[in-house]
Amino acid sequence: MSSDTHLHIENISKKFNTVDALRDVDLRIERGSFVCLLGPSGCGKTTLLRIIAGFETATKGRLILDGQDISQQPPHKRGFGMVFQSLALFPHMSVARNIGYGLKLRGVKGAAQRDRIEELLEVIQLPHIADRPVSALSGGQRQRVAIARALAIQPPLFLLDEPLSALDAKLRDNMQIELRQLQQKFGVTTVLVTHDQHEAMMLADELVVLKDGAVRQSAAPSQVYNQPADSFVADFLGAANLIDVGAIKGGTVDLFGTAVSTPAPHMDGDLMLAAVRAEHLVLAPAAAAGTAAPIGAVSFMRDLGPATEFVVTIQGKDLRVRRSNADAQGLDVGSQVALTFDPAQVSLFKAA
């Protein structure tokens, strides 16, 4: 892995006055990979992206691109294509001039510039809009033009700051797929900031979860989802139920009557927190279940279309459960249900 590190974010810290925006962030971004910086607002993800772009300077730490320290390089010398949250298209220029702006600055003129613009418009599937003013474009078209403008200069790094947040849900879904395809086509190393966990799961090769300026977990999306590093990550990614399970006794904790074995670093007496995802809980009408299963009552349910979401009150706790619509047959608010789960799908963390 270390052999093909494209960008090494080396122990970056950033202070705004006395506030720590970033604390010792150390990340290695692989060449050609798609990295998503994910976290709630104020977690420092945008600050980190702006430091990479050169619009902020780190208080401490270095940026190493291809073995070269670029920390002191001004942003216009870095030439990383960036897509902004507001898209920041130039309103007084046509689509072609927007896309061609970076090329013009690099001295690509005339036919070469026109060809490149044509090629990019082809790639973003908008071949006939070159001469339109950007104000005449729809939201999705503006989005594509902003991406094409950034990619036109063949940037070593492609940076995106919540570029899809202004789009409606359906369009956002389509754009996510397109963005991922574009990124793979160009093979450009990409860093995207988002607070939307679905977007991050959909796009990322590597998912970096940030909280309060610190990296909580950095791994492949499936790993982050299935083996969250801590309760924050478990809670932030997908609907997880966090349950206080008390102290470890004899290498296990008790979760609704089922013994769940605790992994190595934890010891007897540690207070633990269990996380179980909504879709990992199984429901059955109480009468049909085995005797061992704990019984709860459905206190809320809603049909989401592809699935049904329940809130089950069990031993005084409200748990979110997501099942297929078939499993919801015969169940209603107030129904007694038996709850089962696979202990292997339970994540355990030391209670803070």
Add this chain to the structure above:
Amino acid sequence: MRVDLLPSEGGGTYRFVIILLAICGILISSLPVIVVTIMSFSAADNTGFPPEALSLRWYGEVIAMFTTEDANSAQSVVDSTLTSLLVAIVVMVISTGVCIPLAYALARGDTRIRGGMELLFTLPLVFPLVILGIAFLLIAESLRLDIGIWRIVIPHVALVLPFVLRNCLSAMSGISIEVEEAAVSLGASPLRAIWDVVIPMMKAGILAGLIFALIISFNEFTITFFMYTVDVSTLPIWMYSRTVSSLDPSTLALSVFIIVADVVLIVLVDKLIAGRASLF
């Protein structure tokens, strides 16, 4: 169907009040222009209103003023007009040249500094113009230097700055820093980004500022009245001295020329600079 907030049917009084107010406004603002225009076509020697007969004789008089040597007045109308134009253009260029970078710095900088600076530049507006005129006269006299048209240009710049600055600032407020950063991320140096992106986006505001500067300076009387000399005088001063000595309709005919010239200037500046941001 959308419901009007003010009932237009049945509640006809609202509409009546609005129409009445509009008529009052239009009358008050256009009455001087209308009266002056009508009077300028008078055939009489005096300025009685309404004129008993119409003619173009005063227009002929004005043209004669400009084409023949005027031995009576110390400075000819031609010289005054040229001085006025020159002053107005210099004031326009200087005030815009100052205000574009200033507006940029204030809009991108600390908001508290911005408030203070705006207040500072608005100061000449709250000063009585007569006091301002005396103040500038005192300064000019204490300098004991022959600074030519600059003795009028400098006070005019002070007077138009708040208008130009306000226009440039409101133009800047619509330009997010992200557009600039986008240009920089594509490889433009910070100055290049301002030139390629910020200035073109400010165009409409800059244009409005230019027009304000031009017209305010060209028509300014009060401060200029303190500052003019035998050698450097402007058209409003010339017109005033003319009306004091003899109020005949030729001054009014000249006013009509000036109104037309103002409009032509506005359109010209607009066409030259605005492009897509054109007001017309």
